[in-house]
Amino acid sequence: MAAGTIIAVLSNVPWGQVIDAAPKVAEGATKLWGAVTRRKKNDADLAPQAGAGATEGDVADDSLQRLRADVQVLQASVRDVREELLTATELIKQLADQNTVLVQRVELHRRRLALLSYLTAGGFTMLVSAVVYLLTTR
Numbered sequence: 001m002a003a004g005t006i007i008a009v010l011s012n013v014p015w016g017q018v019i020d021a022a023p024k025v026a027e028g029a030t031k032l033w034g035a036v037t038r039r040k041k042n043d044a045d046l047a048p049q050a051g052a053g054a055t056e057g058d059v060a061d062d063s064l065q066r067l068r069a070d071v072q073v074l075q076a077s078v079r080d081v082r083e084e085l086l087t088a089t090e091l092i093k094q095l096a097d098q099n100t101v102l103v104q105r106v107e108l109h110r111r112r113l114a115l116l117s118y119l120t121a122g123g124f125t126m127l128v129s130a131v132v133y134l135l136t137t138r
Contacts, residue, residue, distance in 0.1 A: 022103040029089075029096030036089045 019103050019107055022100045026096045026100045029093040032089050033093040036086055
């Protein structure tokens with residue numbers, strides 16, 4: 001990308017709103033992370049034991065075996081989805097934390113740029129005043 005394009009894109013970002021929303025984003029990601037990890041602990045406690053309630057008579061029943069196999073497949077799928085959800089929420093939390101740090105740094109650079117602009121304007125004013133003074137005293 002050209003530098004002009006990057007500057008144009010960055011100048012169109014509502015930085016005030018981004019800075020205001022950064023703590024809310026980080027807080028939301030933290031709450032989501034807490035909810036998912038809490039849910040994972042609760043689900044692990046509620047997981048059924050393998051073979052619980054099975055008797056020799058049940059093993060012979062073909063439809064019951066198919067249902068149990070289907071339940072096991074579904075439980076494995078649910079575990080996979082939960083694992084993906086946990087990974088996604090961890091990523092969201094990390095991105096929210098990085099966003100907070102990025103916003104803080106952008107705000108710091110914005111303040112430094114404003115200070116540098118004021119100092120440059122003051123220096124330029126002093127330089128013009130000195131040139132005018134020198135030209136008028138001759």
